[in-house]
Structures are given as structure tokens and as C-alpha cells.
Amino acid sequence: MRDGKVATLLIFILITSLMGSIYSTSDNLDKKTQNFDLLIEDFEFLSQKDVTWLNPDPWWMTTSLDSDRNGIHDSIQNATGLVNIGISFSREITEEDKTKLMNMGFEIRLELKSVNALLLGPIESYQAIDLANFEDIVMVERYGSVIFYGDIQTPSVKASNSSIYPGAWDLGVTGKGVNIALTDTGVDNEHPGLIGKFVAGYDAVCYNPSDPNCILAGFGQRPTDGTFDPDDANQHGTACMGMASATGVEADGSISNFTGAAPDAKLIDVRIGTDVGAGPFENYLLEQEFYESAMNGIQWIIDHKDDAWQGAQEEDYGIDIISLSWGITSHENGGSDGTDMHSRILDEAMEAGISVSVAAGNDGPDNDGLSGMGSSSLSITVGATDDQNTIDRSDDTVASYSSRGQRKDNGNGNPIDELKPEISAPGSNIIQAEACVTSGGCNNFIGGDASQNTYTSRGSGTSYATPSVSGIIALLIEANEDLTPMQIKEVLKQTSERKGEPSAPDIDPYWNRDFGYGMVDAFAAVSLAIHLKETNQTMSMNPYIQNHLLSVNYENTSSCSDCVEIIGHTWGQMGDVEGIQYRVDDGPWTFFDPNQLENNDSSSEIGPLTPLIWNLPIYHSQLSGTYHEIEIRSTSGDEHSLPVLVNVYVSPNSIQNQPFSIINLLIVCLFVFVAGYSIISQKKNDTAFSISKKFHNGFFNPSRVDESQKLDSDNALDAQLIHD
Template identity: 90%
Template sequence: MITKHIKKFNSSFEGFEFPPQKDVTWLNPDPWWMTTSLDLDRNGIHDSIQNATGPVNIGISFSREITEEDKIKLMNMGFEIRLELESVKALLLGPVEKQQAIELTNFEDVVMVERYGSVIFYGDIQTPSVKASNSSFYPGAWDLGVTGKGVNIALTDTGVDNEHPGLSGKFVAGYDAVCYNPSDPNCILAGFGVRPTDGTFDPDDANQHGTACMGMASSTGVEADGSISNFTGAAPDAKLIDVRIGTDVGAGPFENYLLEQEFYESAMNGIQWIIDHRDDAWQGAQEEDYGIDIISLSWGITSHENGGSDGTDMHSRILDEAMEAGISVSVAAGNDGPDNDGLSGMGSSSLSITVGATDDQNTIDRDDDTVASYSSRGQRKDNGNGNPLDELKPEISAPGSNIIQAEACVTSGGCNNFIGGDASQNTYTGRGSGTSYATPSVSGIIALLIEANEDLTPIQIKEVLKQTSERKGEPSAPDIDPYWNRDFGYGMVDAFAAVSLAIHLKETNQTISMDPYIQNHLLSVNYENTSSCSDCVEVIGHTWGQMGSVESMQYRIDGGSWTFFAPNQILSGDNDSSSEIGPLTPLIWNLPIFHSQLSGGYHEVEVRATSDDQHSLPVLITVYVSSNNIQYQPFSILTLISVCLFVFVAGYSIMLQRKNDTDFSISKKININFINSSRVDKSQKFDYDNALDAQLIDD
């Protein structure tokens, strides 16, 4: 897991001293198996196994690396080793009797005997709605020059019919996670042996789910006749790593799967293969298409414990390992609706980006968007590690209702992959709903971010998505985080704002030093004269540390030198700047920007919080100054693109005009147009209408 040096430090600036901040003491240093909610009696075995009758599918987790001697001992004891998961130091053993499972708790250095979960798939308007493409309502991230080029998405699903005209040319590498074992009955029935593991195998889709999801992530919108439709994915130039966890027989892995055990094993095998091959130079690929950048998971694994997963099961932990290995993971929250008791495995992964679904009402305008009725709500079940932040799931929401799908071969009459058919003549048809279909849209947006700024880590990408999202709903856990909502997460994803911020971080060399655990947010801009701010604009925000202390505040104008500033006021939640405050307690800051400081034209103001040599994401404020007017505008990266503000696209020019209708007067010299900021708690509308959608297949 990610660790960070935690230091208590009180800095001062010309007599100003930050309030003393307590060290982070709420973190429990015990290992996960000592705090998990899946083993409440702390005897090293999932509680549900002890209550089972008959054989139970199990895996065992070790506190250390697994040795060949371990495997030999287990085989001599009569166990079959189905799969080794090196990333989480675990072995999958398949079905065993309950008493045998209990006895395995005594095996040397086994820290948990775990029960397999059950894998469930969650299954036009979407892309402009998430602001990937532009529309008459909103600007789009594509207009910033990014389309996902050079980024590989590992679509881990039922396979993808990449012969579809909208997916043609995207295949880079593939793997059949089902037929990795030559004794697998599904492979025997289909007439196949073990498949190659070097990425050269190209799986087909036996269900439709995988093709639909990849279309939502990266379809080009091309039709069979060569014409271009509006059914594009969020990242139309992203490429495909096709990892199938489905079957070669029947309709798909969640239908007609001979053994539930095998589906779980193939799912885990697929993810382990991705981690192992994340840096591969794929056969026949260009260098820019090497490796794996993103895992897109539109399915979950149910827990046998009451209340869902707490993120300590091996299928959640392996996703944490993928994030740590440098692969961004976008995973569905699930389709259990508002009354769920926690989230399923996969979506409960502490580090992954968990995606909830919105209903865009089939419009691009984001004003009417609501949380989808089926979308699983947070929080995640508590894992007992003392950190309340990792229970705040989901992080992001995206359109997931009534989404048009790329049509796989299996869903069109007369097309059969097994007798030489393919999806090359197929179109985009049918509508589906589910967090399954919200997730690949976010995967595509992550591809845009990686193209925009290749130095961003998966954790930084998650933070950029969170900070640039459009806030929805009241905070559900204000004592932990003032922005998270159990329905929408930190808000509805905004591709344009996220890519703008990613570009800014790259162009200003702030990526490497950005610490996602230092929080700094814009609250408001005060345009009225006050005792502390006459003839100026007062920028107000708040800051706090999630893993340590905030040491100082800095600002700069137009990319100049960073200047430390001592706010006129800095208040903790109880308005007492002298008392020691605890972790997660925001400090309010303010910064006056005087008219006399700025010449005519556009100016960009940045404010950030710092700790040691690292800093928060910057608050970005764009100001336009004329002889008697200042306009405050959103997404300051646009002003750096200069006249693009006015020749951008017709839709964005209209939006700016609409947002600029009302000016707020400070004095005769200064007017403020309060539009928005890329990191303010936004009231701005989001365009989710052009988002792709999916249907929960397993009703």
C-alpha cells in the first residue's frame, strides 16, 4: 500500500503562523488480515466459510512470497493449485471441504483462508455529456488536442469483436484468461487447448458485453459503409488489450458457465496477466503502443459476507497492486441501488477509481442529470485500518443509462464467430444501462489524461478526476471530506476540466511534485469591498492534509515566481487559529488580488498549499483586466490558448456568452464576472447527455 512520510511542521511567514496540526494518528498500522471485517473472530478464515455446508471454493493468502516448497506441500496434502496470484501472495485451490479449509489456517505463514466471490457483470449522448467531445452546450477535451493516442486500455470482459467498424485497427494484444489451463472443461468442449500467453491471441466476444464496453471507451464511430456516426467513445484513438474472462461456449461467463469457480479463477488470472505484462513490447506493435496503461472492469465480485467487501479480499487487493504498479484501474461500483449494504469486491478496491452511474435523461445538458436508480451507493464497508478516506466509494460518476452500444457478432442475425463470421458489417444498436457502461467512459477519459500528461501516476489521475468533477448532492461525510457524496462520489466526471488541468500541470512542471494527499479548494471569490480588501478581488479557499500537515500557502500570477502569502484570516473549523487541530480539518485562507497588480489583458492566478517539497493541485483563476473591468473565468488553461476562446467552437462561444450575461460590481474600476474555476465547488452544468450506457446483464 502507499505510504507517506508524515511530519508535523508549523511554518511562519512574516509573523504569521499556521495553526498547529496534529500528526495523523488515526491510521492503524496492523496488516490487513488483522483488521478485515471478513474475519471478525480473527481466526484466519473468512467467517462465511465456517458457516458453509458442503465444498467451498477457496484461496489462501500468505504473509510472504510463495515458494515452490509451499506448493509441493499443498499438493502432497491433496490440494490442487488452480492459480498463483503473485501480486497478492495468494493461491487459488478451488473446491475443498469446510474442515480442510479450516485446517489450512495452520499452514505455515498462511494469514487468511478466503472464499471465492461470484463474478457479476454490470451492465450517442455519453461522449459529449462527459465533455470528451464538444457540443452546443460544452467544450470538449478533444479540442485540447488529445484523443487517447498512444494509450492502451485492457478491456477485461467477455472479449471484444474488434472487427466492428468502430473498433477496427485497435487490437494490439490479447489473452484468453479462461483457456490458460489445458484441462479446463470449457476449453475442451470448445475444441481448444491452452492459448498463447504472449499477447498474440485475439479473443472474440461470445456475449456482447465486452464489445459494447470497448465501444464506449474508444469507438471511432465509423459505420460499415465508412460514414462517421456520433457513437464515439471517450478516447477514439486509444488502443485495445483484449483480455477475455468469458467462455468459448454458451453466451458468456455469467451465463452457462460450467462452474462458478472457473469464472472467478479466470477473472483473477486475467488481472494477474495484465500486471505481469504491463511493460511488454507487443509483437507487431509500434513502440507507442507497447505496454498496458489502463484496466477497465465493468463487473464485480460479490462477497459472501454480510455488508459486501471492505477491500481486503484478494480480488480487491490485486487491483490495489495494479494501481501501485502504474496501471490506472477504472471499475464499476455495481448495480445494487440505494439500499445496498456496502460495495462488492473490485469496486471496493482502496486505490482503484470506482465509478457510479448517472441518468442523463437522454440529453447533453448536465443540469437534469440524476443518480441512476440502480447505481450502488457508498460508503464501502470499513476495513478497520483506521483510515476513513478509503471508505469513500464511489469516487466518480458518469452516464450509464440507455446507452447505445457497438454491436457484437453474437447479437446480429447470421453472424457466428465460430464459423468465420465477424462484426465488420455491424452497427450501433440497442440501449443498455448499468455502471458497466459508465465505467468504460471514465476509462476513455483516463486515456485522454495519460496522453495529455504521461507523467501522471494512477493516484494523481484519480485526484485530478476528483478535483475537476462537477459537484452533485450534499456532502455525505462532511467530517471526513466536505465534497464526497454517497450517490455521485466527488461529482460527475468532466473530461474537459480534467484534461485542461493535466495539461497545465505538465506545462508548468508541477506533475512530479504534486501530492494528491494535500487538499486545496476554491470556495468563493468576494467581489464586494471589505475592510481587508478594498478595490480588489478576494479569493477564498480552504486547505488540509489527508496524510500530514499543510506548511504554507503560495500564489503566483502568469507563471511567475511562487510567492508565500499569509492570509488575512486563517481559521480552523472552530474559528480558533491558536488551538491544535486534527487531521482532515480544513483551514480557510484568503488572498486579495488588487486591480493595481495587473496590467490589461488576461492573467492567470494560481494558489496552492505545500508540505515539504510537495504541493497540492493548484487552484486556477483566470482574470481579464480592462481599464475598468475584470472578468473571472473558468478553466484558465483556455486563456493560455489565447484567441481559442473566441474561435474554439460555436458551442463554447455561446456558453461563455451565456455565462457572462451578469457582471458584479466591486467599484467603478472593477467588475467581476463570476463564471467558475476548474476547481471550485461547481454549480456549472455538465453534459452527460452524450454518454454511453450499459445494462446490468444479470437481472
Template identity: 30%
Template sequence: MSHSRNQRLPLIVVALFLVMDFSLGASALVHVPEDTGGGTEVAVLSGPGLPSPLMCGDEECPEKDRSPSIRPVDSGWPVEDPGWWFGYWYDLDSDGMDDRLQRIITGERTSVSTTSITGSDGLPTVAIVVDYSWHPGQSDIDAIRTVLLDHGWKEEGSWFDPLRILDSIVIDHVPVGSLIEIWLLDGVVMIEEQTVIVPLLDKASRGSKVRDSEVFDETMRDFGYDGSGVVIAILDTGVDNEHFSLDDFSDDNNDNEKEPDELADPKWLGGCDATSWNSQDCDDGSIDPDDADGHGTHVAGIALGTGDERRINQGYAPGAYLVDVKVMSDAGATNSAATLRGIQWVMDNADHDWGNNESSEGIDVMSMSFGSASDPQGDDPGDNGTSAEARAVDEAADAGVVPVAAIGNDGRRRITSVGASDSAITVGAIDDENTIERGDDMIASYSNSGPREDDGDDNEWEELKPTVVAPGSNIMSSQHAASSSTLPGAPKPLAEDSYTQMSGTSMSCPAVAGFVAVMLQINDDLNPQEIRKTWAGLRTQYNGKVERTVRFWHRRWQHDSRGDARRRCGSREQQY
């Protein structure tokens, strides 16, 4: 987005009060432990609820020194803050190995990887993220490849993806028997289990005062704001952008067989299929991923659909451009490697000239309607924003992309994956009771609540999630082209002008992403941090009273977020 506006932040605030509900779902008075002056190293703990210790042969592995150290000549300076790994949520015993992986090593748990195969040791392989204290160089890559190959790992068809945005290497098909040797490599400070990412499943936009209605007199459209000139990346299952609500701005096109470059005013600018182990599908943005699931097309319609020539089922920012980033497979559940690659691609193209026109440059907003699948072996509350996906979202925000994420549909206190990021605008769902009036809106029963787990820093506001709630129940939006054929090579069906209803925080997330596009149309000087603080700083009035304090939410949700203190004492029990 290259155009400029002279309006300042006060206009944004006025507009937000005019059009949206702002409700924090939950937060807490977060306990911040005192600095004992003992440095950043955390002693390895043992006790109830903790995994069995790592074994090196017949003996317990010695404690590994994970403090930042002198890097190899061919490695790079770290791109992340040193020491973040000491607060990694799924490492309760502070040994540098994800507790979930430790339980796989000891046979207490099996791999959940969506790409798992039988390894050379006869066990299902795992998908991991290997984190370093420096940015891994060629010697690090060679060393980890050697370990993998020694354990029967096959490079062909496997993920092996050194990231640029994190100090990490993403790998799948990893034999369980290789994990200890990888952990022992120089510079390795954490081995994470890849998260399994799943989708989080006309009145909505009217009830938010975005479109005209018989209830609200002044709307954003009356002021001329529709997200024009703003670019939204939809990170999802792909988008069938030939749908008449997603193909062009004017809705003059009625031929769904036309490619975007054949249209006079296409919404689609570029795309990336991050679900393929072949990284070339995410190179130059020429890939136009299809949606065989339907989730991504529905989400895109909510964020930026024009509603076709009838202009009925319009999204929140029908003037916004579309970038299609496929991070979930047609089957839905996908390892987080695809999420990391997709976010990295978004960052790489944050200032890209798409060659369309001067108003369609870069990527301004990314909408992420997904989260981690619930672990079948534990009622976990999510994480504290230290997972690879959450850290990648923080990097994207630092690069100028506004991250908007769904909070999840477990109906309990649980915040995971991208939604747990410090920088994410994390969105919960309300049920609008199928009316435009907002007085009868209620938090949806399926919508997760906060606060997020404490990451141990001194910023209590990062734990306050969701940041905002938006309509998520029975939302009508674009329907993908479902195929009835199972024959290989059968012609792909094309989306036309059909609409369908879905419910979930997946539907709430793109509503907020579209509204962020409107904010950026009003003032394109706003950065992601300012936008998030603007949303988080507002509250809806309840019974004529505005509640603004952290303590109010702490009392309301009856949550004692002293997880960090319990974590350091080794007394918090949790199964995975």
C-alpha cells in the same frame, strides 16, 4: 505509451472542469480507533452474528498465531504489507477463516463457486484463495497439494495458481473437509472464499463534452485529444474486435474476416483468456478472446470505439489501443480466480512492447465493469478493500496501471471486489435523460452508493466512493456477434456494424477509462495516484455552491461508518 508531453497537471484540471461531471456519490466521516498499543493481533471474537467457531475434531480449534513469522528457506519475502489480514472484512471473528467458508463447514451455507463439483465428502466443492504471511515457496505448495490430494482433490481440470502479485495461492474444486487442515498449515494467515464475479450491466460522449455538439462549443476533440497513443485493457467477457468500430483507427477496413495483423492500423494489440484453467492461454498475449456474451464488446466500444466510417457511435478515446483480457466466461458469472489471473497478466505486460509501433507500448489503463454477485443469504454492504481482487488492483496501480472500476447496480450502499480497492477510480452512473444538456442529469436509480466499509487505517478518503459518476443509462455502443447455432464446431459468427443499447455502471466505467486515456495523452507523466486524486479532488456545482468536505457527504447520506469499531467489539450482525 512512449510519447511525451510537456503539459503539466494544471492543464489536466482545466480540461476536466471543461468536459466532465465530477460527483462523489457518497462518503462518510470515518471512525479511526485509537492505537491501544496492543500490537496488530486481534483476539478471536464470539457473539451474535458471528459464525460458529472452527472445530478440530470434537474440540474447538485453538487460536492460531497469525503474526508474521520466520519463513521457510525456499519461500520468498512477502510482496504485500505484513498484517493486512487482521483487517479482512469477511473475518469478523478474526480467526483467519473467511466467515462464509465457516458457515459452509457448519452446513449453514452452500458453495457458490461457479466451478463447483461434488467432492469426495459428498459436498459441493469450494473455490478459495489461501493467503500466507510470506510469499509461498515450493514447500508450501507441496504441503497444500498433499492436503488436497488426501481429501480426493483431482489436479486435472482444477485451478491451482500461485500468484506473483500477492502472497497467495488460488485453488478451486477444494473439498470442504480439507479447509481446516489447510488453515492449520504453517504460514497460512487467511483462507478467502473466491468471489463470484458478474458483469454490471452517442449522447453520453457528447454530453461529457468529449465530442462536438450543438450545445457545447469547446470539446476535447476541438483541442485534438482522443486518447491517441494510450493503451486500454478491457477486462471483461472478451471483445469481438472485428467490429468495424473496434478493428482499426482509420475505419478504412470493411472486411470483418481480416485478422488484426492484416490491417494497416489495427487497434487490437494483444489479449489473454484468463477464464481457462490452462494458464497457457495467458502467456504471450497472442490470444484474441471472443465475446459470446456481448458485455465486453459493448464496454470496449464506449471506451475506445471509433464509431465506424460514419463516426456516429464513438467512444470516449477513439484514438486509444485495445488489449482484450477475458476474465468472465461466456455464461457471465465466473470465480475471481480469473480476475486475479487477468490483473496479474496486465501487470506483467505493463511495459510490454507489442511490436506494433513505438506509440503502443505497455498497458496504461484497465477498465473493469464487474463486481461480486450479491450473496443470496445476506444484504451485505460489500467489503473494505481487503479482498484478493482489491489488493491485486492496488498492486496494479503501484505498477503504473490506472484502475477504473464500476461501483455496481444494486441500487444501494454496496461496494465490492475491484471497486472497493483503495486505488481504484470507482465509477457510479448518471441518467442523462437522453439529452446532451447536463442540467437534467440524475444519479441512476440502480447505481450503488458509498461510502465503502472502513478498513481501519487513517485515510478517510479511501472510503469516499464512488470517485466520479458518468452516463450509464441507455448507452448505444458496439454489438457482439451473437451465435444462433448450438452445434459444436459451428463457424463463429463475426461482428460487423451493429449497435445496441445497454444500461448500468458497466457503461459508466469505460467512459471514465476512456477519459483517463485522454488525460494521459495530455500528460503521460501522471501516475495512477495523481489521476485518482485529480478526479476525487473536484466536485460539481449544485445550485451554484461547491461542496468539498467529507462531513457534507456524511450528513447527506446519513451513514455512520463506525463499522471497524463495531467489528472489533463483535457487535455488528451480518449474514452471508
């Protein structure tokens, strides 16, 4: 009977091992992963060519706006008469510099400390040469003109929920404690849907009592400490703030569906227009004044980003977001390359910790490049989609007016910062919060207010896509206050819904010139932001390490017959990827051998933006239970990419998810046959010896037996029979 018991035990062991993919324990996971673990010190990635743009030349040495490198924008050299001029220094500006310039007859209209620049107003074009020869002035450039780019939107971006999509609000975030600096025509915050939002404000034009527009309007200098509350002289600003943050409240107290993406976000009202008109549909008196006020407004925001506003709660201190639904025209063919001072000042805002959402522009598919502001290298540039007046995103198209990429090359060797826009959102036929201008039965010019106004009329433009993204950024900041502006930008990019074919696959396999990296998805973005916070990954996440999922295969895998195969690719934008880690269900991180990383270059050195394909098999025997989250990230030093999250369902009764191969079935049948034969022939010693020999030759490989595992005396006798 002994041999029969042994055979029965073998059948039990075999069947149990085959069912281990269904009923495994966490201990099995730790042991099984050792089959493809690879410590980082034991594995070396293919070497990557040096990233040349890590140590670029100064921007004035590479800009495309000064082709002859004489320190003067090319457009000025062909101009005659008066030209509005700004100058940039290679260093901080001193009082001595300003004194020398005034002694030369120049008026200093505004200093922009963030970009070491001065605005001088109108001068004769030939004087640009004198300025270019001034010590440490590295660029003389021309003012641009300020242009404003001007229900379904909020559920369509998945901020609020709908019958089709979940919403980010369901995750417990509404923008509370986040301040949006809407830099526009002013906001009528007494509108029912905007009541209680005003925290601070600034009039970026009438800060100067000698300004002729302010004189005509009957005002002198206005306070600069944030206590001034500008009204809307146009409608544009109120509409944009409504799309970012309206609560949907009507004058009678009822609640409508006309909500912004972040209904609890607050307002920093920075007006770049005046009471005598600053909008795109009005005849303003001195166009260049609005360029100066726009630049002044952004500088004021940077200077006051950490202020404790008078009368505000502590959670409402400071400035978190700049929302810009306008642009500045470029005088250069092909648009701006991001080196003009208005683009650079937005870069400074991003680096100062303020997230910048800016409109791409309304020049359509045949634009010759993006204008200033939208060309800022670091800002989040927003294109517009047409949602076809439905929440369903599957029918969304790029809006016909939305400006397309790429941006003009700034010559710094980095092709990534030319990939504009980064993101897109609905911008067509959007219902607007009504300002007190010429509609709603009131007018700010004669002492009215918007307290009885509603949401009416429709507007279109990248102007209206941008504040929706600003509101989504507010949701991200509330969800994870430790995210930096560049991390926020990367979260928005990686969680967006891809649209269109890649337009520059050699640079990035996901960017499209119409949609950017895709249509913004507030629910996915906020979910990822919360995950980063809850798993303590925020501080170590490097937005320049790229890691993306390609496929998840449950059958016909190249790695194994009893695993879930996860395939992705990774690359570095600012240096090498050094390793790849994974974990299961919040377990410990483990470096793994990505199954011989592949690329299309047979040489040992690859380009800095070349994706490397990784392959991660997760064996069914590693997974106890049915639902699991697999997390994969690329690493470089102590930093890592955003994680790829894969939810895996392993069903015990599913052939697809738990493959039981023909080979396994044959093995079971053979064991049953052998065991039966063993039981019938148990009295024949030579047969027992024969069976033992078959096990030895056919199924067990003695070379794989761990010598440290010693048998007891009874089993040792059987072992001698097997090896006889």
C-alpha cells in the same frame, strides 16, 4: 506660482495613484505583494493531530471480513460442504509452500504473485481450519461470483464537443498511444468502429489445457504472449470497448456519432469468459472458473504491463489502463471492505502504474455495501448517472440501479478509502457497438465476424459508465504522460462537477454517496493535466494535499475595498499542510499569510482532516491589463496540492471590479479644494504654512517616511516649514 505648481503636482499624483488599480505595471505587482507576503519560515500553521493511518497494522489484522481474527473469513465458518477457497500469505510464496499444500491433498489452481495468494478451488469447508494453521497463511477466504454490470454519452462527459459544452478532443487529445486492457467477455475488434485497435490479447480461462470449458470448446492451451485475439462470446465486452474507444465508423465507411471517449486509444483484449459462455445472461458450466479466470487475467496484466507487443509500434507498447465493467460478489453482510484478494490485486495494479477504472455495481440505493473490485481502496470506482437522453448535464440524476457508498470499513483507521464511488458518468440507455454473437446477422460460434455490424440497441449499468471514464483516463495520459494513477484519480475528482450534498462532511466536504465527488468532466480534467505538464508541476504534485476554492469576491470583501478576494480551504489527508503559495500570470511563486487561517476548533491542535480557510486579497494595483490567472496551491515540504486556478477580469470601467470608494472621491474633492485655495492664496506665506500643516496633520504620516530617502536642498526648506 511655485505653491500652485506643487498643488497641481499633488493633484496629478493623487489621481494617478487612484487610477493605479487600472493602469498598473508588473513592477507594481512585485512591490504591492510585499504587503501580505509571508515566508514559510516566518509562519506556522495550527498543528494537526497525527494521521494514524500512515503506519497501519497489516490488513489481515484490521479487516472486517474476519471479526474473530482466526484467519478465516466469517462466511466460511457457517458453510458446509464444498467451498471454493483462496489463501493469502504474509510473505512471498515459495515452492516449498506449494509442495507442502499439495502433500496435504490441496490442488493449486492459480498463483497470484501480486498479492501473495493461491486459489485452491473447491475443498470441504472444515478444511479451512487446517489452512489457517499453515505457516504464514494469514487469511482463508471464499471465492466470489463474477457479475457483469451491464450518441449522448461522449459529448455529455465533455470528451467530444457539442453545441452546449467544449470537448477534450478540442485540446488535441484522443487517446493516441494509450492502451486500455478491457477485461471482459472478449471484443470483436473487426467491428467497423474498432478496426485497428487490437494490440495484444489473452484468454484468461483457456491458458490451462485441462480446463473443462476449454475442452468442451475444442481448444487446448492458448498463447500467453499477447498474440491471441479473443472473440466476444456475449456482447458485453464489445459494447464496453465501443464506449471507451469506438471511432464511430460504420460498415460503409461513413462516420456516426457513436464514438467512445478516446477514439484513438488501443485495445489489450483480456477475456475472462470462454467460448461456451461467460456472460451474465448465459448458463455457464462452472461458475467458479470465472472467478479464477478474472483473477488470472488481472495478474497477467500486471505481469505484462511493460511488454513490447509483437508487431506493435513503440508508442503502443505496454498497458496503461484496466477497465473492469464487472464485480465479484461478497459473501459477507455489508459487502467487501477492500481487503479481499480481488480488491487487493487491483490496489497492486494501481501501485504498479496501471490506472484502474472499475464499476461500482448495480445494487441500487439500498445496497448493503459494494462488492469486490468496486471496493478496491485505490482504484477509481465509477457510479452511473441517467443523462435523460440529453447532452445537457443539468438534468442528470443518479441512475436508480447505481450502487451507493460508503464502502464497508476495513478497520485501518483511514476513513477516506471508504468514500466510494469516486466519480460518476452516464450509464443509462447507451447505444452499443454490436458484437457478432446473436445479433447483427452473424455469430462467432459458426465462423462469422462483426465487420458488417453497426451500433444498435441500448444498454444500462455501471458497466457502461466505467469504460467512458476509462477513455477519459486515456485522454489524460496522452495529455500528460507523467501523471501517476493516483494523480489521475485526484485530477478526475477535483475537476468533476459537484452533485448532491456532502454525505460525510466530517471526512470530506465534497463527497456524495450517489455521485462520488461529482460527474466526470473530461474537458476540465484534460485542461488541468495539460496545465500541470506545461508548468512542470506534475512530479511534485501530491494527491493527498487538498486545496479547494470557495469563492471569488469583487465587492464587499472582508480584506479590502480595492481588491479581488479569493477564499478557499486546505487540509492534508496524509500529514500537515505547511504553507500556501500563489502566483499571478505564471509569475514566481510566493508564500502568503492566509489572513489568519480559521477553523471551527478553538484548540491549538486540530484533527487531521479539518479544513483550514485561507483568504488571498489580490489588489487591483497589482494587475496590469484586464485578464489574469491567479494560481494558488498548498504545500508540504517540496510537494504541493493541485493548483486552484482563478481567472480574473479587471475592467477599467467597471465599478464592481474596480471599486472607487466614496472616501477616495472625497479625498479627490478635498485636494481640488485645497489646491484651488493654494493657488488663490499663493502670495500669503502664512496660508502656505497653514496648508503645509494641514497636509502634515491630515494626510501624511511622517512616521512612515523612509529615513533613507533624503530630500534635495529646495525640498528640505519646505520640510522645515512643515515641521516648524
